[in-house]
Amino acid sequence: MAPTDLSKTFIRCLRGGVRVDLEVTSTVSHFGDGGCGRMSDGYNFQQLKTEILALSRATDWETAKTEWKLIGVGEAEERETCLCGHFPIIELCTITNQVTGRTADVGNVCVKRFLGFRSDLIFASIKRIRKDPDKSIGAEAAVFLRERGIINAWEYDFQQSTYRKRDLTYKQLSTRHTINQKVLAYVARRGIV
Template sequence: MSEYRLTQEIIALSIAKTWDKARFEWKLDHVYYEDEPDTCLCGHFPIIEICVLLNEQNGKTATVGNCCVKKFIGLPSDKIFQAIRRVRYDYTKALNKETIAHAYQHNWINNWERDFYFDTMRKKTIL
């Protein structure tokens, strides 16, 4: 994984021209699993846990691996992927607070659903 390459690619897609400023233009837009391995902006191959970042200043997107998002940009994608894996293998398991917050920020769930998830996520059984 090349930290230098990732930072240069992100800066090139940003309005700011320094890493310290450019990194704050980006937010985690969405995550998904890829059936066919992809390549991260840092050059790492293969990646299957894909994170799509959105630049809030200019609307550009960047596709990076889960490790780069966590290590260099500091977004909670690893927690979101943990929750997805857990629920994918056992639908009775609860999501975590990072995943619930991400879903709420994207208006995928409403206030009531968010509050319900937070109230029930620590319970032993949901069903």
């Protein structure tokens, strides 16, 4: 359900391994980042920065960004609110702080724009194979899935060697379908990562 009062929004994140709701009292729709965003797109860079810094050991933004790593992606079963205050988000990225061990779910756009993780390419691959199981997952998605043990080394090599191939044998196509089903099951099983 969309928040009716934009001055008070609740954000779900993990602090110390426990899921908590944080009340955000400011949802100013600007980035304050030298013009990277439009005033009306609903993403608040300052709010995201404040939340990420609160979950980090570093006290400055540039150092804090280096503490974080993308560890999971998923699609929310219900609309959620990003740490920046943007609502609704469906494509969630779970990031973890490698220094503090804290974890947070952040929207796909903020992960890409501010933390530099190309999660948009992973979500594009998921959408592509959901629409057409004959398609291959993208190279970036294959790397991400391999690093997390979702696909094994042989499946990764198969994806890389057949990525641009359009005319697959029956056996190759069957293998691609099996890998794609495995990837889609991972995303579905994770729900909101």
